[in-house]
Amino acid sequence: MTTARLDLRLEAHDKDRITRAAALRGLPVSSFVRDAVLREADAIIAADAVVTLSQAESRRFLDALDAPFRPNARLKKAMDAAARLTQR
Amino acid sequence: MALTFVVFDGRQHDRDGFTCGVAALDDYLRRRAGQHQRDGIATTHVLIDDAEPARILGYCSLSAAQLYLQELRETDRKRLPAWPVPAIRMGRLAVSVAEQGRGYGQLLLGHAVNLALSVRQTMGMRVLIVDAKDARAVAFYEAFGFRRTASAALTLYLPLSGARA
Numbered sequence: 001m002t003t004a005r006l007d008l009r010l011e012a013h014d015k016d017r018i019t020r021a022a023a024l025r026g027l028p029v030s031s032f033v034r035d036a037v038l039r040e041a042d043a044i045i046a047a048d049a050v051v052t053l054s055q056a057e058s059r060r061f062l063d064a065l066d067a068p069f070r071p072n073a074r075l076k077k078a079m080d081a082a083a084r085l086t087q088r
Numbered sequence: 089m090a091l092t093f094v095v096f097d098g099r100q101h102d103r104d105g106f107t108c109g110v111a112a113l114d115d116y117l118r119r120r121a122g123q124h125q126r127d128g129i130a131t132t133h134v135l136i137d138d139a140e141p142a143r144i145l146g147y148c149s150l151s152a153a154q155l156y157l158q159e160l161r162e163t164d165r166k167r168l169p170a171w172p173v174p175a176i177r178m179g180r181l182a183v184s185v186a187e188q189g190r191g192y193g194q195l196l197l198g199h200a201v202n203l204a205l206s207v208r209q210t211m212g213m214r215v216l217i218v219d220a221k222d223a224r225a226v227a228f229y230e231a232f233g234f235r236r237t238a239s240a241a242l243t244l245y246l247p248l249s250g251a252r253a
Contacts, residue, residue: 035119042120043129049153049177051217053245054238058157061173062164064247065214071201075232078198085091085195086202 089137091145093199096132098122102142108182110221116180117147124149130179133199135192146183146192148200153177155215155245170212175245176204177217197232204248216246 022032053061071079096103096117103117117132124130130151134144154172157164165171178200183192204216218234220226220242230236234244 039120042116043124043127049151049175050156050172051153051175051177051237051243051245052156053158055158057235057237057245060235061155061157061215061245061247062167065167065249067249069205069248072233074194075198075201078194078232079201080198081191082093082195082198082202086093086199 089139091135091195092138093133093135096121096125096134096144096147100142101134101136101144103144106144106147106182107185108146109185109188110182113180113182113221116149117144117182121147121149124151132180133196133203135196135199144184145187146181146196148178148181148196150200150203151177151179153217155217170214173215174211174213175215175217176207176213177219179219181218193228194232197229201246201248208248214247214249216248218244218246220244 018033019029022029025032027035098121103121106117107114121130121132125132130149132147132149135146136142136144153175155175156172157168178197181193181196181200183196201216204213207213217237218229220229222242226236226242226244229244232246234246237243237245
């Protein structure tokens with residue numbers, strides 16, 4: 001796995017608070033900060049639920065709206081197999 | 089042995105024992121899935137064998153999303169009264185390393201599509217969006233009829249328009 005660095009400046013008293021909290025959890029400051037920030041980033045990404053289609057795909061999507069949903073053979077098989085599990 | 093799908097429950101399912109080979113997906117299940125479920129961000133569905141119901145064979149997580157289209161003309165806008173297009177997003181899908189190669193990934197995908205179609209009967213929703221972790225996962229979803237949202241994107245979509253044929 002490739003690693004990267006993230007440097008940032010913060011108020012000395014904020015760093016003291018972070019160090020104290022990390023010590024309470026029994027974690028090195030770096031792990032504590034990494035985990036906390038990743039958790040926050042993940043929640044934000046999950047909440048930002050917007051996806052945009054490219055221009056060509058937008059046209060295709062509009063065309064697809066006219067036709068009823070028709071799964072391809074492979075997806076149909078997977079859906080049927082999954083449905084058999086839930087119906088038991 | 090009987091496989092079944094249930095909603096993830098941190099008290100019942102052994103999330104710490106789950107390894108799929110991708111650290112971010114293991115980490116999500118261990119540390120965030122339960123929290124996201126409580127906060128109403130995403131719901132995680134797990135595949136289990138009822139002979140050993142604590143062991144997670146695989147999981148997928150679903151959340152609400154919105155799909156934007158580009159360069160819509162006025163006539164197209166009229167065809168999309170619900171705008172942005174309401175969507176369901178499968179942000180994660182993972183299968184335990186010990187269970188890979190048994191078709192559990194496609195079972196979970198089939199389950200997600202079935203769930204999306206059942207949601208569609210309850211509220212407006214027109215598309216299932218999936219996030220692939222790499223090119224291999226993109227190819228997996230494309231084989232099931234998903235299309236890329238943009239040429240190089242790892243996000244794909246499957247229109248669920250109209251009644252099922």
